[in-house]
Amino acid sequence: MRTSLRIGTRASLLAVTQSTWVKDRIEQAHPGVRVELVKITTKGDRILDVPLAKVGGKGLFVKEIEDALLAGEVDLAVHSMKDVPTELPAGLHVGIVPQRETPYDAFLSVKYGSIAALPTGATVGTSSLRRRSQLAAMRPDLSIVDLRGNIDTRLRKLDEGVFDAIILAGAGLHRLGLEARITTLLEPPLMLPAIGQGALGIELRRDDAELLAGMQFLHHPATAVAVAAERAFLLRLEGGCQVPIGAHATLAGDILSLTGLIASVDGRELIKDTATALAGQAAKLGGDLAETLLNRGGKAILDAVYCAGSSGG
Template sequence: MQKIIRIGTRASLLALAQSNWIKGRIEAEYPQCSVELVKIITKGDKIVDVPLAMVGGKGLFVKEIEEAMLRHEVDIAVHSMKDVPAELPEGLHIGIITQRENPHDAFISNRYQTLAEMPAGATIGTSSLRRKAQLAHLRPDLKIEDLRGNLDTRLRKLDEGSYDAIILAAAGLNRLKLSQRATFCFKADEMLPAVAQGAVGIELREADGELLQMLSFMDHRETMLAVRAERTYLKRLEGGCQVPLAGFATLSGETLTMTGLVAPLDGSRLLKVEKSGPATDAAAIGLAVAEELLAAGGREILEAVYGSSLE
C-alpha cells in the first residue's frame, strides 16, 4: 500500500477545499497513509481579466497538473469534472468519480431574491457562454456582463456593487459552506447545467492500478454513469469553455435520462434533446443525444462558434 500520496491541485479556495476533502477521506480510510497537497498554478488561473471563451484551448485548469503527474511529481489530481476536457493525455485516466454535489446553477444577489424580480436593464454577471445563452433566452432585457475570477473573487465583485446579481455553481458554494449566499437554484428545465457540474473526479496514471484499487472506495456508481453519458456527449460535440452547450443526466433506478442543449450565443433559440435508456448504456445514450442535436441544427450553431466543420 502506498504510504504517501501527493495530490496535485489548483490553489483556489474551492480547489483546496475539494482536495482537502479527498485527503481527509483517504486518511480516514487508511490512517497509516500520509496525503500531501501540491499546489499548481494553471493557465486558467493566470488569465483572470479575459473571458475564457476568448482564451482558446481546452484543459485551461488541468493541463499543468496533468503534466506534473506524467513527470511523477504528483500521484493523483483532484478536479472539478466540468473543467476536464473530454480527451485526456495518453497514460492518464479519470479513475474515480465521487458522489455528485448539487449540480445546478445558483442565483446570488444582495438586491433581488429571484431572476424574475430583476428589473429590465439590471446587470447580471457570468462568463459562461452556456449561462449567457440561457439567460439571454430567459431574460433578454437584462445586461449580461463578463465575470471572471475564483468563486470568492466573484462574490466580492458582487458585494462591491459591480453587478446586481451573479450566477455560480451551487456545488462550489456548498463546498465552501457559502450556500446561504444563494437565494434560489435554477431547475434543469430553466438552466441546464454544464457537463459534469457538481462532480469531483480523481485523475491518475493508467499504470497505477494498485493506487486505483486503493482509492476505489470513493467511487460513486450513479454519478459515474451520469458523468459517462455527459462526457461522451461532450466529446462528440468537441465542447469546451468556448461553446454554449449543456448536458445533464440523471438516474431513476436503472434508467438513465440525458438532456442536451446547444444554443447560439444570443440565446435566440435553444435546441434541446432528451433520451432515456438502461443505465448500463450511458455512453450510447450520451452519444445519441449529441447526434440528434447535431441533426436538429446544432451542427450549424457549433460550426459557427468553432469556425470549422464538425465531422
C-alpha cells in the same frame, strides 16, 4: 496502499478545499497514509484579465497538473469534472468519481429573489457562455457582463453593487460553506448545467493499479454513469474549443435520463431534448442525443460559434 501520497491540485481556495476533502477521506480510510497537497498554477488561473470565451483551448485548468502526474511529481489529481477535457493524455484516466454535489447553477442577488424579478437592464455577471446564452434566451432585456476571479472576488463585486445578480456553480458554494449566499438554485428546465458540474474526478496514471484499488471506497457508480453520459454528449459535439453546451443526466434504478442543450451565444437559437437508456448504455445515450440535436439545427449553431472563434463553458 503506499505510506505517502501527493495530490496535484489547483491553488484556488475551492480547489484546495475539494482536494483537502479527498485527502481527509484517504487518511481516514487508510490510517498511516500521509497525504500531501501539491499546489499547481494552471494557465486558466494565470489569465484573469481576459474572458474565458477569448482564451480558447482545452484543459485550461488541468494541463499543468496532468503534466505533473505524467512526470511522477504527484500520484493523483483532483479536478472539477466540468474542467476535464473529454480526451485525456495517453497514460492517464479518471478512475474515481466521488458522489456528486448539487449539479445546478446558483442565482445570487442582494436585492432580487429570482431571474424573473430582475428589472429590465439589470446587470448579471457570469464567466460562462453556457449560462449567458440560457440567460439571454430567458431574459434578452438583461445586461450580461463577464465575471472572472475567485468566488470571494465575485461575491465582493455583487455586494458592492457592481452587479445586480451573479450566477455561480452551486457546488462550489456548498463546498466552501457559502450556501447561505444562494438566493435560489436554477434547476432544470430553467437552466442546464455544464457537463460534469458538481462532480469531482480523481485522475490517476493507468499503470497505477494499486492506487486505483485503494481509492475504490470513494467511487460512486451512479455519479460516474451520469457523468459518463454527459461527457459522451460533449465528446460528440466538441470541436477545437468549448461552446454553449449543457447537459444533465440522472439515474433512477437502471434508467438513465439525459437532457442536452446546444445554444447560440445570444440565446436566440436554443435546441434542447431529452433521451433515456439503460445505465449500461451511457456512452451511446450521450452520443445519440448529441446526434439528434445536431440534426435538429445544432450543427449550424456550432459552426457559427466556431467560425466566430468563441469558446467558454
